[in-house]
Amino acid sequence: MDIKEIEQFLRIHGIRPSHHRIRVYHYLMEKRNHPSVDVIYQELVREIPTLSKTTVYSTLELFLEKGVVSLITIDENERRYDADTSLHGHFRCNTCGRIFDVRLNTGIGDLNGMDDFEISESHIYFKGLCPECLKKSTS
Numbered sequence: 353m354d355i356k357e358i359e360q361f362l363r364i365h366g367i368r369p370s371h372h373r374i375r376v377y378h379y380l381m382e383k384r385n386h387p388s389v390d391v392i393y394q395e396l397v398r399e400i401p402t403l404s405k406t407t408v409y410s411t412l413e414l415f416l417e418k419g420v421v422s423l424i425t426i427d428e429n430e431r432r433y434d435a436d437t438s439l440h441g442h443f444r445c446n447t448c449g450r451i452f453d454v455r456l457n458t459g460i461g462d463l464n465g466m467d468d469f470e471i472s473e474s475h476i477y478f479k480g481l482c483p484e485c486l487k488k489s490t491s
């Protein structure tokens with residue numbers, strides 16, 4: 353997605369595409385690293401000195417409200433954000449703290465006994481050691 357496409361995408365979702373909002377969304381799309389507010393702020397403030405942490409936070413909250421990002425609460429102490437809103441799970445490495453996407457083979461249609469419910473959020477979390485940290489811990 354280039355800047356023009358992001359602008360259009362935000363507009364379609366009822367979000368006024370300000371420069372800061374475009375940059376935050378672009379960061380999420382490009383990095384796909386499930387960042388926290390702090391991480392996004394620290395990365396972007398180098399290029400956008402006028403950016404504040406409050407702006408990043410309120411931008412992400414707006415994105416959440418409009419459904420263009422999803423919230424990951426796998427880390428109890430930190431809100432993490434994901435521009436990929438399709439149904440997928442997350443794996444958090446206990447050692448390096450990185451969060452990886454987990455592709456699921458089962459769709460949400462496979463849930464038993466949930467037909468009469470409306471699901472607004474789903475979180476599928478796994479924790480453990482990533483391959484890199486596992487290698488380090490055994491060598």
Ligand SMILES: [Zn+2]
Nearest residue numbers: 445448482485
């Ligand atoms: Zn790791």
Ligand SMILES: [Zn+2]
Nearest residue numbers: 434436442453
């Ligand atoms: Zn994800």
